[in-house]
Amino acid sequence: QVQLVESGGGLVQAGGSLRLSCVASGRTFSSYTMGWFRQAPGKERTLIAAISWTGINTYYADSVKGRFTISRDNAKNTVYLQMNRLKPEDTAVYYCAGPKNSFVFTTALEGYIYWGQGTQVTVSS
Numbered sequence: 001q002v003q004l005v006e007s008g009g010g011l012v013q014a015g016g017s018l019r020l021s022c023v024a025s026g027r028t029f030s031s032y033t034m035g036w037f038r039q040a041p042g043k044e045r046t047l048i049a050a051i052s053w054t055g056i057n058t059y060y061a062d063s064v065k066g067r068f069t070i071s072r073d074n075a076k077n078t079v080y081l082q083m084n085r086l087k088p089e090d091t092a093v094y095y096c097a098g099p100k101n102s103f104v105f106t107t108a109l110e111g112y113i114y115w116g117q118g119t120q121v122t123v124s125s
Contacts, residue, residue, distance in 0.1 A: 004114055
């Protein structure tokens with residue numbers, strides 16, 4: 001069974017940085033796009049970054065473009081989210097997610113069926 005385990009969240013001051021990690025198991029990691037979503041209280045869960053199975057293609061939401069970087073290490077079955085110049089509005093629970101289908105670059109929420117437990121990121125002003 002597929003498992004995704006995130007780590008790296010925490011409390012940081014505005015302007016600071018955090019790096020999230022997500023270790024995947026249960027299937028061939030290098031065959032799947034991976035995504036990072038976030039959900040703030042009272043808001044919908046939204047995709048903020050995605051990376052294709054080779055790492056060549058990436059997607060960023062406008063709200064994080066230029067500040068966040070998604071990357072992956074297929075040898076370690078791990079996807080990362082480097083978050084720089086954090087803002088209070090980045091405060092949310094961050095989720096790592098994996099899609100149903102292999103070799104498809106997926107940016108739609110409904111395309112993702114495997115989820116990590118979430119990690120809290122809190123940015124103070």
